[in-house]
Amino acid sequence: MKLYNGGIILAGLVIFLGLVTMPVWANLGKPAYVPQKLTMPAAPNDKACIEDKEIMRNTHMQILDSWRDAVVRDGKRVYINRHGKQFAMSLQNTCMKCHNNKEEFCDKCHLEAAVTPYCWDCHIAPKGKKQ
């Protein structure tokens, strides 16, 4: 089979195939992916988050959003979780009091998912604990 303008067409084809298979060769030789180990809050804090872990994992941003709206718009500052426990609706004074090491908790996850919450433009992050 004879190709016409074969050189440039094959070059283009190779570039295209290289791009679409990029995830495969870019990960070649890398160790198997295991989600980062997160640094969980240490005692004496409560052992549990404000909601169950699975709920927190997937919907923490929506919880924060509803907190923000409740506080800023409605002046409501108390959150009652499904077990009847009360929490102050505050990013800095609730979440970050327990999760006081942002670098080793929030950031670790967010870096992997390439999300960059802009909350910290205004809210103050707790200083990460140095080992």
Place this chain on the structure above:
Amino acid sequence: MNAIYSLVFVFALVLIPLFGVGAAQQTYFFGVCVPWTAFLIFLVFFTAKIIKWASRPVPFSIPTTAGQQWSNLDFIVHDKYDNPATTGQTWIRMILEVFAFRSLFRNTSMRVAMKDGKPIVGYFSAKWLWLFALMFHYAFFTIAVRHLRLFLNPVPKVFEILETLDGLLQIGIPRLYLTDMVIVAAVMFLLLRRVAVPTVRYISQVADYFPLLLILAIAASGIYMRYYAKVDVVAIKQLILGMVTLHPVKPIPATIDISFFIHLFLVSTLIFYFPFSKLMHLGGVFLSPTRNMPNDSRFVRHVNPWNDPNIKPHSYAAYEDDFRTPMIAAGLPVDKEA
């Protein structure tokens, strides 16, 4: 009717993973086997089609000449990029075509009106198709690139910048991506155009509606995952990275919502379908002789590659030499008397 068929077909495609994962729990099949098979088919048949096209000779020099041709008379202004004469100008024409859809920009609509009791035909510039087609393709491309965050570890910084730019309006949490809105709006427009304009509907086939509806369903399931179902992105990333490093995670994390499998199945269908459909214009645009040839037939002879090299050119003078005597006998005029 064609639109309805396509819609039913897309619904059926949603039902397959819905039952396959929801009822039969075949997460490994739908999460690893189907996507990989579809991707391999895509690679093989995409390559095969390009090779097939590349092996087809172009018999004539057939660039579309959408502007003034080059001339050595200097008062004639050459339209370099609509009627390119050199390889360099042809490259620029191609780049403009691929990145700016220049030929679609010339889209017109025709209307017949009555003037003084007589019908007259008017042509109007119709840029909507160009605008929405461009929006659609750029949104699709950006979304595909953004998805690489699920395929790479560690994720390069550019993806964080892309996320920030795409969510620039900071609407809601998770931040609303502008491309999500754009792709839905643009696909809707392209779909409505086919349904609502009678002339376009008349020439629309299942093969036209189906990709649009499929892409709409993919975008809708993606949007549903991100803003409503709140899927477990970390677990999904584990599945995807296991897949691309050829070390699939087993068992598939149980926290992955079924909407992800629907999304993935629809995407698999799309890339499987790709090499056999009109979506191949992705590769085809580069191989279009009407776009990728310079209009230089006045100074470079285009030899038809399928000409038999044994058949030599035969000029009229040579023809007359062959037949001069019978021609004179028949009373035909000849250039050179015997």
